[in-house]
Amino acid sequence: MANNNKSGSGFFGKLVHNQIIIPLAALLLLIVFNLIFDPSFFVITPKTNSAGNPVLSGYLITILDYGSELAILAIGMTLVTAASGGQDISVGATIAICGSALLRVLCGTNSRPETLQAPIIVGFLVACVVGMMCGAFNGILVAYFKIQPMVATLILFTAGRSIAAWINNNELPIVPDPKFAYFGGFIPGIPVPAPVFIAVVCIIVIFLVLKFTTLGLYTQAVGINPSSSRLNGLNPELVKFISFVILGLCVAVAALIKTSRLSTINYSVIAKDIEMDAILAVALGGNPLGGGKFNMWASIIGAYVIQFLTTTLYKFKVSSDALSAYKAVVVIVLVVFSAPTVREFIGSFFKKHSAKKGVA
Amino acid sequence: MKTKKRNISDTTLLLTITIVVFFAMYIGAMIFQGKGFLKLQTFFNILNANAALILMACGLTLVMIIGSIDISVGGVAALVSMCCAVYLDRNVLNPGENLTPGNVFVSMLIALGIGLAYGLVQGYLIAYLDIQPFIVSLAGMFFARGMTTIVHTNPFNVENPAFNELKEPVRVYFLGTVNKKGNLVPAKIEIGVFVALLIVLVLFFVLRYSKLGRSFYAVGGNKTSALMLGINVKKTKFLAHLMCGILAGIGGYVYFLHVGSGAASHASGAEMNAIASSIIGGTMLTGGVGNIIGTLFGVLSLATIQSIVSSAGFDQAWWTGITVAAMLCLFLVVQSIVIARKKKSLKKQA
Numbered sequence: 001m002a003n004n005n006k007s008g009s010g011f012f013g014k015l016v017h018n019q020i021i022i023p024l025a026a027l028l029l030l031i032v033f034n035l036i037f038d039p040s041f042f043v044i045t046p047k048t049n050s051a052g053n054p055v056l057s058g059y060l061i062t063i064l065d066y067g068s069e070l071a072i073l074a075i076g077m078t079l080v081t082a083a084s085g086g087q088d089i090s091v092g093a094t095i096a097i098c099g100s101a102l103l104r105v106l107c108g109t110n111s112r113p114e115t116l117q118a119p120i121i122v123g124f125l126v127a128c129v130v131g132m133m134c135g136a137f138n139g140i141l142v143a144y145f146k147i148q149p150m151v152a153t154l155i156l157f158t159a160g161r162s163i164a165a166w167i168n169n170n171e172l173p174i175v176p177d178p179k180f181a182y183f184g185g186f187i188p189g190i191p192v193p194a195p196v197f198i199a200v201v202c203i204i205v206i207f208l209v210l211k212f213t214t215l216g217l218y219t220q221a222v223g224i225n226p227s228s229s230r231l232n233g234l235n236p237e238l239v240k241f242i243s244f245v246i247l248g249l250c251v252a253v254a255a256l257i258k259t260s261r262l263s264t265i266n267y268s269v270i271a272k273d274i275e276m277d278a279i280l281a282v283a284l285g286g287n288p289l290g291g292g293k294f295n296m297w298a299s300i301i302g303a304y305v306i307q308f309l310t311t312t313l314y315k316f317k318v319s320s321d322a323l324s325a326y327k328a329v330v331v332i333v334l335v336v337f338s339a340p341t342v343r344e345f346i347g348s349f350f351k352k353h354s355a356k357k358g359v360a
Numbered sequence: 361m362k363t364k365k366r367n368i369s370d371t372t373l374l375l376t377i378t379i380v381v382f383f384a385m386y387i388g389a390m391i392f393q394g395k396g397f398l399k400l401q402t403f404f405n406i407l408n409a410n411a412a413l414i415l416m417a418c419g420l421t422l423v424m425i426i427g428s429i430d431i432s433v434g435g436v437a438a439l440v441s442m443c444c445a446v447y448l449d450r451n452v453l454n455p456g457e458n459l460t461p462g463n464v465f466v467s468m469l470i471a472l473g474i475g476l477a478y479g480l481v482q483g484y485l486i487a488y489l490d491i492q493p494f495i496v497s498l499a500g501m502f503f504a505r506g507m508t509t510i511v512h513t514n515p516f517n518v519e520n521p522a523f524n525e526l527k528e529p530v531r532v533y534f535l536g537t538v539n540k541k542g543n544l545v546p547a548k549i550e551i552g553v554f555v556a557l558l559i560v561l562v563l564f565f566v567l568r569y570s571k572l573g574r575s576f577y578a579v580g581g582n583k584t585s586a587l588m589l590g591i592n593v594k595k596t597k598f599l600a601h602l603m604c605g606i607l608a609g610i611g612g613y614v615y616f617l618h619v620g621s622g623a624a625s626h627a628s629g630a631e632m633n634a635i636a637s638s639i640i641g642g643t644m645l646t647g648g649v650g651n652i653i654g655t656l657f658g659v660l661s662l663a664t665i666q667s668i669v670s671s672a673g674f675d676q677a678w679w680t681g682i683t684v685a686a687m688l689c690l691f692l693v694v695q696s697i698v699i700a701r702k703k704k705s706l707k708k709q710a
Binding site for chain 2: 086087089141145146147148150151152154155156157158159161162163165166170273276279283289290319321322323324325326327328329331332335336339340341342
């Protein structure tokens, strides 16, 4: 079926069948929409922020800035989706846990310390370990106990924010050191937000890993058919487990950025609904949500497109609570168009059309 | 034939575990916490507070039996409460105009309509377009929550005489207890509880004896063989989701009756509690195994452990979340062990 289409419709067909076209088309749509309604959306102005640093500001910078966490999460989510055929819905709650652990290390038992109780790097490493442990917990349930990923991660989704509150005894510590705010804000002298650099580093790392190791190949093999990959000498359980641990690491990095933005944490609000956005990014990237093949570039572009959509909606004065309704409509439209039945229908429709042309 | 027999014994095993756990917990609470749990009214209070959850969990049990899932029920409940609240108390949207309050009967129809619409749309997307149920209902949940805030942002209490009358708990004299003064104190049970128990009863017979109920189990157990038996798999899936949607609508109304207000944060986490109680009640996520009576006991176990936790002095909000998650985790692992054992024994037979 897919082969027929590919050979049948030439350049257009090739373009349509390249996965990356889906997020790019969505991006183009959003850009055109904004150009028509308000071209000032694309203006970037140099400003000085409250700390006296020269910074760039504008909606595009906001998108790059706030899209960073999402892009980092999308990396891990893509791997988990490809390997296990399900999604991790606990990422928001796990960000709360990692952030809470990070602040606990930095601030110690006192929630209003005068100085940092531990170097930032130690706190970050602890957060990474906590994130990987959460990932490992999900991974064990999914890979070894064979529980559906979304249900297994439901456990941390339910308990995560409670655990995060429990780690800090329900206090909201404030980090006293202004250096901590660099990770989520601006480094003095550099006009581009720091999260952008963190996201770029993560993206480079994952591409080096995918290029020089067999992780990508193994993940896809396990996602397409666990039994046959086992017969080929892979360990499907281990591959699934590793994909969840990598997501845990991504979550820890995202938690660093999220907590650094405010230098504090709010357990019930931090990274709220981010799991939806991360899954949406993977879906928008055209990756099959049932596992198997994946395209990392498409997911990352997808993440920025989601942020583009969010920023656009905010600009049109949609309240943050109502935002989810609009996004849900986008998800439904996306999944309906990527559903096999609908695709087949559209495919056969185009085929009929071109066949008619051939006859004429 | 053999596998069928095996399935039934799984159901009974998981059901027995649940019922034993519930009674053990309740009796434990009576012994160690005393006082409150010894009163019959405490039990009725648990029922009153969880009637809506029973209805939602029943819907989830149905979709889980066919091997699917629906996490939009909490969102639907919030949307139903908000829409009904705005309809019944029209002065909230138009302050100062003093409009006549809405009709209670029509508000019930609104609730049913929302549930029906959810069931139809989600059922169609899941059954006929083959989209992953989790993604569809996740979007459904976010849509419902978003719509709730669009309908009305701030929480408010409903002022409607007819509704407030309906909201009052029914006094049941024959279940009443005699207090210290020797007077008979009637048991206070809300209407929602009767609705919930009636629906549990109906669903129990539907699942056990009707053709539709049996086809649910067949589809959940093995789609291919169900298809070969001549069951319309897509239609069965669609009907299960439709029923779940309607139950979510009714559950939402019962929830609304219990709280008597509209708010965007209503029933938050209800989907997780509903899934957890279905799983605790012995419904398997893999489909084909499940029991409505188990679900009822699942809800009761969950509610009991929550009230034990809160009355034991761990009243900080986080303990509830952690205990629910811990219980869910425990029962998931038990299930997975049961499945693994079953597979092994099947292999031995082969």
